Amino acid sequence: MQTFVMLGKYSPEAIKEMSPKRTQNTEEIISRMGGKIHEMYALLGAFDLLFVVDLPGTDDAMRLSVMLSRLTGISFSTYPAVSVGQFDSLVKG
Numbered sequence: 001m002q003t004f005v006m007l008g009k010y011s012p013e014a015i016k017e018m019s020p021k022r023t024q025n026t027e028e029i030i031s032r033m034g035g036k037i038h039e040m041y042a043l044l045g046a047f048d049l050l051f052v053v054d055l056p057g058t059d060d061a062m063r064l065s066v067m068l069s070r071l072t073g074i075s076f077s078t079y080p081a082v083s084v085g086q087f088d089s090l091v092k093g
Contacts, residue, residue, distance in 0.1 A: 001056060007049065029068065052081070065078040
């Protein structure tokens with residue numbers, strides 16, 4: 001499993017469709033794709049949502065990002081993430 005950070009931005013149409021049911025549907029989609037949600041936050045500023053999820057791989061993250069954008073009208077920017085400890089191990093000389 002690989003960790004990804006997903007940053008979402010609501011479209012005007014997506015704002016109109018906000019609901020706990022849409023959140024539940026999103027959680028179910030992530031689970032069906034073999035993913036695990038660590039955190040989901042609403043934000044103020046340039047982005048409206050932040051998800052931290054584990055997914056089997058990059059292909060799955062790309063599929064999920066596009067699928068959620070199509071289904072919800074929320075555009076997602078998705079980034080692979082590693083812990084600082086893992087990063088330190090990768091870059092040590």
